[in-house]
Amino acid sequence: MRAKSAYLSVPQLREACSQCNLRELCLPMGLSEHEMGQLDELVTVRKRVLRSHHLYRGGDGFEALYAIKTGFFKTDVLLEDGREQVTGFQMAGEILGLDGIGTEKHTCNAVALEDSEVCVIPFADLENYSREIGALQHHFHKVMSREIVRDHGVMMLLGIMRAEERLAAFLLNLSQRFTARGYSPTEFNLRMTRNEIGSYLGLKLETVSRAFSRFQEEGLINVHQKHIQILDVTGLKRLLSERRV
């Protein structure tokens, strides 16, 4: 038995996967009613993480994956000299902690960018359940594979795109993920700072800021602080496909 109270002081927060409105985005995706019921036994603990607090740090022992129930995270890796590479931004329904399986230690930091709540998925249990539930096993493999493909996308951003292409790709990606969660595709609030965006995109915060301003001048977006309104989706997409020079 797991000491639920160590994580969570409000036991009634317990809410089964089968009742969760994220179930079609998250780990239970594609499971039958019955199989989802089994997941309710796997995921029994939730954990709050306040804004700017760590869910885990590089070097921490790995025991569980985390499904984001509400909130917004970043993952990053730090060099000794203080340089930071943000490796991703994660939102509701997405899985954190996959980096820890290989070495049994986390290899990056996961930080909440707003007050958040995660479902704790003890990894040994997940492996046991997925030996019985083929659909769960298969879906978990897909989740990991998609993370690899996502990483390849970031490599393309960083390796071959210019500053404005990177930012356009970033905005379109956020838009698409917000849409999948039932929010507006064209209007949202950024949870991260210009510095964090820059660190993700391999740019300095001034460059990010200038690119935002340029997009606004060109009528592609409205931006006021963290509030973003996309005015011209196809214009942004065109930025990605047309290669000047």
Add this chain to the structure above:
Amino acid sequence: MRAKSAYLSVPQLREACSQCNLRELCLPMGLSEHEMGQLDELVTVRKRVLRSHHLYRGGDGFEALYAIKTGFFKTDVLLEDGREQVTGFQMAGEILGLDGIGTEKHTCNAVALEDSEVCVIPFADLENYSREIGALQHHFHKVMSREIVRDHGVMMLLGIMRAEERLAAFLLNLSQRFTARGYSPTEFNLRMTRNEIGSYLGLKLETVSRAFSRFQEEGLINVHQKHIQILDVTGLKRLLSERRV
């Protein structure tokens, strides 16, 4: 039954995992004698891929993973305008194809950089076996997780390192992987061109060439075409940890 002859005209090439000298680097890592015997049933087909030929292409249907038996590969993603991002270089014992699980289509190209041979691992079979063999399941998860961590390392290269740091990290990484395979840590032949190294590191081939020349001037390496000799490992490592500016 799988039509072995479609892949392989020399049936005696069949060689079981349990006999393979890569078994401690590859998928069977950490399995018991008995479990490894079961893998011999899983991996029954091998496939030759000649230099500069594709093992698979982006868009191809995904059916199997591939363990590299001999040879050397690159994986890359292409943009419509011809820009190429090399996402990795793979050598004996490493697994290709993980990108395809999520969408059931491959999302990158895998190209042999020298005449190579791979073991075909039908993915549906792998999932079946790993439901029975816990150690296989767990090791497979580790392989995927390590791929994610490796990708984070590439993001750091691309996002925050300068040209010479990237190349130093690249050489040290190759050195370490050759060592693990029983080859010299300090002397090896590159299988890829300057252009491919550049594409991987987010640099132009001229920059790669200049960095090689600079390392040689500084007595860190000897480089002659594709032949590399590392003279000063700690000097290369120092390049990574010390941040000028």
Add this chain to the structure above:
DNA sequence: CATCCACGTTGACGCAGATCAAAGCCCGGC
């Protein structure tokens, strides 16, 4: 053995984005 051609090296110059600097904005705390 001569030829060819992809690959590699080196130099000169230019530019995208970094760096440095200064000022504005917004929100939280008192």
Add this chain to the structure above:
DNA sequence: GCCGGGCTTTGATCTGCGTCAACGTGGATG
């Protein structure tokens, strides 16, 4: 309602790497 500090914007200047160009080199081919 005022103050302070973190975040953002914008301008001026600098620089690492890209771009362009010319030449070198070595392995493959007939």
